[in-house]
Amino acid sequence: MKIVIFGLGYVGFTQACCLVSQGHQVVGVDLSKDKVAKIMGGEPPIVEPGLQEMLLHGLREGRLSALTDVGDELADCDIAVVCVGTPSSVDGSHDMRYIANVTQDIAESLVKHSDFRDQPLAVVFRSTFRPGTIEDLVQPIFESVLGDACEDQVQIVYNPEFLREATAVADYFSLPKIVVGTQDGRGSALMEALYADIEAPFFNVPFRVSEATKFIDNTWHAVKVAFANEIGRICFGMDIDSDKVHEIFVSDTKLNISAHYLRPGGAFGGSCLPKDVRALQRIAADKGVSTQLIDSLLRSNDAHKHCMFERASAELQRGEHVLLVGLAFKAGTDDLRESPNVDLARMMLDHGFDVSIYDPAIEPEMLQGANLGYVSARLGHLDKMLLTREAAERGRFSRTIVCNATANSLDLSGHRIVALSAI
Ligand SMILES: NC(=O)c1ccc[n+]([C@@H]2O[C@H](COP(=O)([O-])OP(=O)(O)OC[C@H]3O[C@@H](n4cnc5c(N)ncnc54)[C@H](O)[C@@H]3O)[C@@H](O)[C@H]2O)c1
Numbered sequence: 001m002k003i004v005i006f007g008l009g010y011v012g013f014t015q016a017c018c019l020v021s022q023g024h025q026v027v028g029v030d031l032s033k034d035k036v037a038k039i040m041g042g043e044p045p046i047v048e049p050g051l052q053e054m055l056l057h058g059l060r061e062g063r064l065s066a067l068t069d070v071g072d073e074l075a076d077c078d079i080a081v082v083c084v085g086t087p088s089s090v091d092g093s094h095d096m097r098y099i100a101n102v103t104q105d106i107a108e109s110l111v112k113h114s115d116f117r118d119q120p121l122a123v124v125f126r127s128t129f130r131p132g133t134i135e136d137l138v139q140p141i142f143e144s145v146l147g148d149a150c151e152d153q154v155q156i157v158y159n160p161e162f163l164r165e166a167t168a169v170a171d172y173f174s175l176p177k178i179v180v181g182t183q184d185g186r187g188s189a190l191m192e193a194l195y196a197d198i199e200a201p202f203f204n205v206p207f208r209v210s211e212a213t214k215f216i217d218n219t220w221h222a223v224k225v226a227f228a229n230e231i232g233r234i235c236f237g238m239d240i241d242s243d244k245v246h247e248i249f250v251s252d253t254k255l256n257i258s259a260h261y262l263r264p265g266g267a268f269g270g271s272c273l274p275k276d277v278r279a280l281q282r283i284a285a286d287k288g289v290s291t292q293l294i295d296s297l298l299r300s301n302d303a304h305k306h307c308m309f310e311r312a313s314a315e316l317q318r319g320e321h322v323l324l325v326g327l328a329f330k331a332g333t334d335d336l337r338e339s340p341n342v343d344l345a346r347m348m349l350d351h352g353f354d355v356s357i358y359d360p361a362i363e364p365e366m367l368q369g370a371n372l373g374y375v376s377a378r379l380g381h382l383d384k385m386l387l388t389r390e391a392a393e394r395g396r397f398s399r400t401i402v403c404n405a406t407a408n409s410l411d412l413s414g415h416r417i418v419a420l421s422a423i
Pocket of ligand 1: 011
């Protein structure tokens with residue numbers, strides 16, 4: 001394929017070299033005369049292992065070139081790839097001027113070459129930007145320049161880049177995943193052809209989902225680093241070998257390094273997590289160690305509980321009858337200590353709702369000790385609120401609030417459900 005890449009920085013130049021090595025013809029476009037001159041002189045504009053040889057190979061074969069202006073290159077090109085920067089602006093948002101300018105450049109070039117093209121140009125955005133950017137910024141620019149011809153001339157794709165600097169070439173050929181965002185989420189034949197040689201999970205999704213993935217990945221990586229460093233500081237403060245702690249931690253691929261605990265749903269609770277997070281905060285404070293991420297966990301969890309209440313009670317009036325399905329922090333246990341669902345039931349009562357509960361694991365007369373203490377301080381008449389399975393299934397409620405997986409064993413057909421937890 002002939003591919004034109006806009007922006008020859010860390011992402012664009014690496015991609016240019018990798019595409020050339022796969023046999024494609026690549027023309028790079030960058031506003032920087034300096035970068036373009038360097039590339040044409042055989043010198044990579046960035047430091048990245050492997051690129052020097054790939055660049056020289058591309059130049060020798062006549063399949064890689066760089067320009068400061070796209071000129072007529074889009075007339076016969078198969079794919080245009082956008083890799084311009086999205087640096088921070090003063091208010092913290094991405095500065096979108098480079099994306100806006102390059103979109104305008106591409107659209108204007110297409111107007112000039114519309115007579116030469118018999119099919120839409122796939123314009124693939126790889127820069128990182130907020131969900132909604134394609135629909136709210138990129139599409140309107142194309143539409144304003146190309147007018148009614150827009151659909152016939154451009155096929156917009158969002159394809160986030162997951163490479164890491166210093167291992168970028170290796171990453172390019174060994175991707176963790178490939179995400180392709182399109183208007184209808186059904187994918188693009190050209191993108192499948194482009195990635196045909198690369199084995200990785202492939203996701204075809206709508207624009208907003210694809211735009212969100214990169215944000216989530218980067219934020220998650222930041223959480224991991226901040227968490228590791230806070231744990232490292234606590235270990236250092238307690239003279240504990242943090243390397244050994246790390247080795248044990250990452251060896252657990254069932255619960256620690258796994259998909260567990262990462263699905264959006266209910267707040268955390270139960271007899272261990274809140275108590276032990278609180279105690280670790282105390283240890284850190286005793287040792288004079290600042291742990292801002294760990295300190296934020298219970299606050300974040302409280303905020304989530306309020307959010308769950310807002311969702312559960314939205315558009316309901318005082319006095320309406322609601323059914324909560326699942327009272328313990330997860331299905332199949334009668335441990336009610338610090339269960340977020342007990343807190344939710346209390347909030348619903350405080351706001352004047354008539355609350356019934358179904359949780360077959362809870363037998364009030366069997367509760368004892370701290371478990372009994374926690375629930376009786378919050379739900380004094382739990383025994384009167386609990387329903388049998390039949391009463392829960394057949395009852396008439398304004399709303400049924402699914403709080404944990406208890407709902408999986410219940411026939412809730414005919415119920416008006418708000419799911420706070422996956423069913
Ligand atoms: N650096 C990474 O490791 C990495 C990884 C994944 C995603 N990203 C994202 O990819 C995007 C690019 O990152 P980068 O690090 O390669 O940026 P960069 O600053 O190194 O390169 C951007 C290039 O775009 C050029 N440019 C700006 N406007 C242009 C225009 N109108 N036409 C042609 N060229 C133009 C600039 O001159 C610059 O050379 C960013 O959104 C970034 O967040 C970066």
